[in-house]
Amino acid sequence: MSRHSKNATATTHFTYHEREAAGHGTLKRRFGRDSQLAFGVCCLCLASTHARSPLVSPGGFVYCKECIYANLLAQKRSIQDNTAAYERFCETQRRREQDQTLAQEKQTLQKALDAAEGSVSTAIGSPQDAKTRATLKLQEKVDRATDDDKRQAMKKTSFWIPDCTPTQETKVDKPDTKTRDPMSLEEMKLKHLMPVKFEWDATTEKQPKVLCAVTKKEISHHRAVLLRPSGQVVLESCLKDMVLPTMTCPVTGLKLRKKDIVHLQAGGTGFSAHSTVEAKKYRPTMT
Helix, strand or coil: CCCCCCCCCCCCCCCHHHHHHHCCCCEEEECCHHHCCCCCECCCCCCECCCCCEEECCCCCEEEHHHHHHHHHHHHHHHHHHHHHHHHHHHHHHHHHHHHHHHHHHHHHHHHHHHHHHHHHHHHCCHHHHHHHHHHHHHHHHHHHHHHHHHHHHHHHCCCCHHHCCCCCCCCCCCCCCCECCCCCCECCHHHCEECCCEEECCCCCCCEEECCCCCCEECCCCEEEECCCCEEEEHHHHHHHHCCCCECCCCCCECCHHHEEECCCCCCCCCCCCCCEEEECCCCCC
16 A cells, blocks of 8 residues: 555554654764864863873873873772772682582582481391381482472472562672773873973964974874873974984974874864764664
């Protein structure tokens, strides 16, 4: 039957509008320039680090001093709590294993005592009495085994009975005892943070921009590096022409080593060739 204006549910398939309204299919959204992180902005509070004592991680991410200190402190507190919970879990497991071992030893000892008592009574009493006692003990073992089987079967079927209610054992994994970079998740300690001296363009009325310490050009989405001994930030083009040939800072003249050159994360743009501008959320499809 064809679709009519007053009977819009007669077809056997869903239209595009119906699939979108039902919330099925992969959801895609494209980021604009405003959704990208600018250069010289804290990766935690997303605010400019102008006059806020910026620090750089070994991965090249910029943070405010108070933000990264608070983050590392929160990580240490979380590590302490997780370590204490793991120790309590290990102690509980150790006690449970000890209880099981004691129960097994007690059961083995009880069996040995029963066997010794039976042998003594057999030697003292008449053969008829010994046969009767052996029959009774065998019947008790059979009844006990039958009761155990019934109890196990009841645990599987009658889970609402308090004695048969299954319990879920919470397993606590061994926690990670290392503090990490919030962005790259690499191991990072407080001593690994490096101070940086950004040169800001104060002539702009809006948010101040970071300038190259040598060329005085604005650094927005360009590749830049940090010279760790001096804390200066220069463009990679200046690095190739002015730093690597002499391995000295072009601003302060300090000697540099290869590990003193830290590549900073570039600012984001709205172009897919430079930044990740599309996000996907996978949802069930409707056929």
